[in-house]
Amino acid sequence: MPEDAPATQTGASPPLKPSGHQDGVVELPVVASHEEGQLKDVADVIAWLGTLEFDPDDLLLYKKAFKRNAVDGATLDELSEADLKKMEIVNPQHIKKIMSKRPGGIKTVKFKELFLFADSIDYLLLTTGAVFSIGHGVSMPLMTLFLGELMEGLFEADRSKAADSTRATALIFLYLGVGIFVCSYPELAFFKWSAVRQSVKIRQEYLRAILRQDMSWFDQCKSNQLATRLSGDVPAWVEGIDKIGTLFHFATMFVAGFTFAFVKGWQLTIILLAAMPPVVIAGGAMAYILTGLTKKGQLAYAGAGGVAEETLSNMRTVSSLSAEGVQSAKYDDKLERGMQSGKQKALATGAGIGCMIFCMFSMYSLGLWYGSKLITDQVVNTSTGRPWEGAEVLTCFFSILMGAMTIGQMAPGMEALSKGRGAAYRIIETINRVPEVDYQSTEGETLKEVRGDIRFENVGFFYPTRPDAIILPSLSLTISPGQTAALVGSSGCGKSTTMQLLQRFYTPTSGRVLLDGVDITTLNVSWLRSLFGLVSQEPVLFATTIKENILYGKEGATSDDVFKAAKVANAYDFVSKLPKGFDTMVGERGAQLSG
Template sequence: MDTGKMKENQEAEQNGEESNEDDQNQKVSFYKLFTFADRLDVIMMIVGTLSAITGGLAQPLMSVIFGEIVDSFGTATPDNVVGVVSKASLKFVYLAIAAGIAAFLRGKVYTTDVNFSWGLRNRVKGWQIAIVLLGCIPLMAIAGGFMSLLMAKMSSRGQIAYAEAGNVVDQTVGGIRTVTSFTGEKRATDNYNKKLEVAYAASVKQGRASGLGLGVVMLVVFSTYGLAIWYGSKLIIEQGYNGGRVINVIMAILTGGMSLGQTSPCVNAFAAGKAAAYKMFETIKRKPKIDPYDYSGMTLENFEGEIEFKDVHFRYPARPDVQIFSGFSLHVPNGLTAALVGQSGSGKSTVISLLERFYDPHSGEVLMDGVNIKNLQLRWLRHNIGLVGQEPILFVASMKENIAYGKENATDDEIRRAIALANAAKFIDKLPQVYSLSN
């Protein structure tokens, strides 16, 4: 019998591990991330995307204008150099205006079909040097992407370490009486210092990774500069290129390469978002067995408060191997004060959880005035049953608001009557602001 149970447990564990692995590998589609986007969201995303594209065109266009300015220095005479340069510089103003319009999301974008193959060599500026420098783009993209990934990983470690240190402080301050009673101040301080040492080490590693990554990126960038200038000078001498065209190509290629490197964190963010969204959508699709928003069910006009448990069997979903109730029965007539006494884990709190319908029993019945509570409207049931925990939680509001939270539109007389029933009137009356006190 024991061997059979062990096999069942092993199979259950294996099935659980397989299901966890399946959940980790599950992702939603990219478009499903925008399932709950309304019409305004879609419009804003479209306008934002088009504006981002328009704004992104500013950098390559700037390289074209900068190349024209470089050419104007070489071709203009002393008499007209100011006019030629000013004319080229004025294009920067136009570019700034266009970028500003895109930034304020007020641009219109039109698309036109173009025969790209027609006149390719005549339309692409400096195609020979561009082909050479295109070989450097993968290096820049890899270097930039590696640096971004490394920085993100190191930053995550540092944040976790600082969060653990903050957790030590939070627990120590929250339980300061316990810490003081056991003279554990030094121990708490030492524990906090250890966590800070881990955070400091993570920050040092992050700094080293940042320096190394930036050094590699700069090495690739300046090596590309050197290659571009060397090959550009050859083209100027041998094929009649001008300086502006070379500068134009260099800036455009470097901008494109660095931009590709910077897209890596965004791609990772989308991948992480699709994986995280899977669990979220599964939770949204899940239909709870006990729906608090289901207003169907009956209500009792003459509610007396008689409670009865009949042959109840129950296990918590999180602990299916632990039997809490096995044939539990209890009858509490209306008007009777009853106390449940037992050791920890015997099911005292479970009785209240079943009565409030936080859970339903696997078998048996829970009756209220002779009616199965499954047939009662859940909102009505919980509205008529008050639960005060061993350590009640107070909301950040006045004492009056906290007391009135159990009943909508509660009057002052009802609040005072509740205070009297709770034997709390004596100490509340001594407070300076009485029922409007904010703590």
């Protein structure tokens, strides 16, 4: 945000009030009881709302307050009731209504949108990996069938037959082990390979999308949190893709286990299935709770990462102010919120897994008891036409056990998939956003000859994030070609804003800006910005050489162009005297250059 963006002009002209509620802008109400006859800022609006009946439009005013006072940069949809109470700007009577009006749940993408950046090679890898994961999943329950044959062989009265049967079954187990190895390797390797390939494309497109956005979007975002998203949301999306192979594997195990159990003996399988709902309910409840707590923890740690990045990138300033303790306290506060979420997550995980294990062992107890009853009562197994035997009971039991175990094993994969879908939503939302001022657009005209006649005609402007702070009430200004103009005024009066409007970083709220008599909103944005040479109030250099920094100013520039530009800027002589000349590294933000 520029220097004059957050300032509020005392005694300025009344706020510009667009008709209706366009782009989330709400017309601020006029209250006669206030000294100047109007509400100056959102804090006044909040106080005013306390005296009136709450309605949906008030919610938009609250949202503007949340943008200033958001916890960890979170939006209204991401804040808990406790967070709202801590903010101390919301009427307590309204908190319940706000919580009930906001959209519920975490926004996620559809399953197929996880593969938005997959190409034909990725689909080949994923399909092949899925086939092998299904083979791996089927091979595990197959062991229960051969285990039953092994038990029958061991119970054989003839020792030689028992030995032959055992050796044959042992050989089958060897073949099965080889098959599991053959299936598991490509299952894991292909899904991870594809996930890494897609990760590169996701990161590339996400960064391009961020760089494409206009300044009003950046005003609403924190740059440190954008960087944290690159290191947090992208890995979460990729991990969600990676875990799909594991989910295929466990889902196949579940289906195969219960299928084999039904084939071997449906009577016992039905009884064991009756005990399954508590296990499923416990697992589902745990996954639901963990998803919400994970989201809350991600927000907290994203805020902590932002504080750390901001502190470390401005270490000289922090040290000069002896503010290490202050920054450490801010970092600790963010971590404390993440730790609280982690504690709740640990308790939920422990309770959920404990309930699942209790339900599963209760099911085992029921299955073994009923199996023994089938044997002692000489009940006929309709699958074999013979009375139930111990080997058949064990086969059914372990097949169900194998299938039931996958429910718990699927929980981490389901959580990763859920996190990945949520992370993908946030990333895709940014990628799909088309900015109002798009420098990549090929639309707009270009002037064959530019004289440099600049005019501001009744230009009014407020920053989208601060609709209550009017920066330019009504500016009219003419700068003729070749004329030097100086804008003088107090902080927040709109000096920097005027230049940003000329560069089309923002669009005027009212009025228009003309270049050689042409409204700049009709000109090509990239072409328009290429006309300007600007030294801002706080120039920023990239951590590379002086030459590379100058080359950023013009695409396709040569070394001769660099030298000419340096001479025009009166920098050629002192740069040439440096030990490495134009190849001198300037350091981060130009820290290695002084003066």
